[in-house]
Amino acid sequence: MKILVIEDDDDTASYVAKGLIEQGHVVDRAANGRDGLFLAAGETYDVLIVDRMLPGLDGLAIVKTIRGAGLKVPVLFLTAVDGIDDRVEGLEAGGDDYLVKPFAFAELSARVNALARRPAIAAVGTVLQVGDLQMDLSRRTVERGDRTIELQPREFRLLEYLMRHPGQVVTRTMLLEYVWDFHFDPHTTVVETHISRLRNKLDLGENELSLIETVRGAGYRLREASPLG
């Protein structure tokens, strides 16, 4: 993927760029708002990573401008302060996701990957299919092979989110935000317990690998190919 990082803090910018390049992405960097807008408007990127506070032109203004020009490239905002209004403001300005500094690279990487694939996933109809797992969004049913799986509404949403990002790492924070609408970090292991219940319902037995894989230090990943194979 081709990614533009607009960030004035050199340490953060090189940390992000280094990580993304290691993952095989092509990264362009801009250290101020004006250069950033110039690059974003002139080149085609898969994802923009934009710091909210920038010298020259701030992040909100950049995103408003490119949205005004009709560019639909996914935007991930970075911010230094976990402002309660800031997140809403960023999303209203046309941002697609929001990450508070300091962040773990795994979190950033997971969110960038989720953003980049979003349009393709949204185009899929009412049936999600990952391996032998099938979810009918209109009938609210889940089947694995020929076995019907009964899920609670929230478990259904959790699985739906995982199935919309097959093979991608999904972090605990992303699940909290998109499945439970929690914009804070609870102390108890709520995500872990919900995942373990879902696994119990989805998985076939002890001797196979779980369909939902734990990625150490990052989050969870739904296996694309059936672990039976």
Place this chain on the structure above:
Amino acid sequence: MAPDTACVKRHRWADLVRTTSFRLAVLYALLFGGSAVVVFAVIYWAATSAMSDQLDAGLDAERAALEARYRAGGIDALSSAIAERLAQPVHPLRYLLEDASGRVLVGDFPNSPSLRAGRSEIEIPIALLSGDANQKRRLFRILWIALKNDGFLLLGDDAHPLEELREFLIGAFGWGAGATLVLAVLGSMAMSTGVLRRVEAINRASERIMAGELDRRLPTTAGDWSGSGDEFDRLAANLNIMLDRIEVLVQGLRQVSTDIAHDLRTPLGRLRNTLELARDSASADGRSAGATAVDQAIEEADALLATFGALLRIAQIEAGASRRGFGSVDLSAMIEAVIEVYAPAAEEKDHTLTRRICTGIIVFGDRALLTQMLANLVENAIRHSPPGAYIDVALCAPDGIEGPQVTISDDGPGIPEAERDKVFRRFYRLDASRSTLGNGLGLALVAAVSDLHGAKIQLFDNSPRGLRVVLSFGETTAAPVTTQQFHGGAYCAGLGGSYSSR
């Protein structure tokens, strides 16, 4: 709507009566009324006594003339003198002459047992004077003179003009006093409402400022065409200057918070990232012992970052900056969702988590913050209760004017009464919970969020043991459209459901 407006009007009226200007106006009205009564009494006395003196002078002159006739010719001469006067077509006075035996010798004035010696006033029915059936009475000024051995002579003068003057004076005073009172009441009401409107405007502005709109200022009329620069304007101007200073200070505080975020969180984040890289290379080299130590260090760094994050968040909420995100929030659905999230965690600790939720309760607030507050409270109950506890979450809108109430009760260790205020402080932790995870900021955040929403949070003993947290939303927090629902539409689902591992 009708009872509401009536209520508002009664409230306004009570406000009006309470105002200083109204009380002053009433006092002034009483003072003016009192002085008017004194002035009236003086005028009344002077005018009527002047007229009585005039009547008395007429009577005295006649008395002198008749006395001369009496001295000259005794009672017969007096009698004929009176008869002469009565024979004339116009005679201003009335007479009555009786001899010692009580026989009326001559006269056109009726005898009456109430006659007294000397000067007096008496009301005589007109019927006795003219013989017609007139029911009215007429006032006379009379002079009663005892005659030596010969009964008495009575002279009476028609005092009708005196009566008219008195009536006129009393009437004039009555109208004058009525007009004065009406003017005083109207004037005081006009003054009070004028003053009240200014005070009310200042009150409203201060409420908004207290609610967090720190950039708002008190209204002054200085810029208007009618701007007077009066005491209220000077007061508002002074308070506005004070508010400017407070705003600067608050902004300074916020700046400090932001600085902390920048200056401490960023290097801490870098430290964490470096540790992550170290761990990755350590595990790549197969040195798992080192990797475990680094993992612990990363966890510590994450905990520190979380503490910073929570501190900044509380500071922001306390600064009241986030009312912008307020909207109508379905509290019932939100609590259901929070309970659903925590049900498995409760089950893992063998807790029984029950809920009693009234549906359709809407409050006005910030969705994200309210969720976090409720989650913190439920989480506290789960974490601080020993395994196998009963935890109950209830949401109801009690009857009466109060807003909705959230109650979270458990049968855990509870909080000693002396500590109940302190637990809402930052970094305060009960001795019993020092061993459990947590940064001591959870309840501080709960307090900040409930303050922001104008809600009241109270801690009680739960019988027989444990803690009961009651969160009461004020009525003002409710979105006006849905107020009706609290009393009419909401129903208690009773024991709506129970998550239990048993």
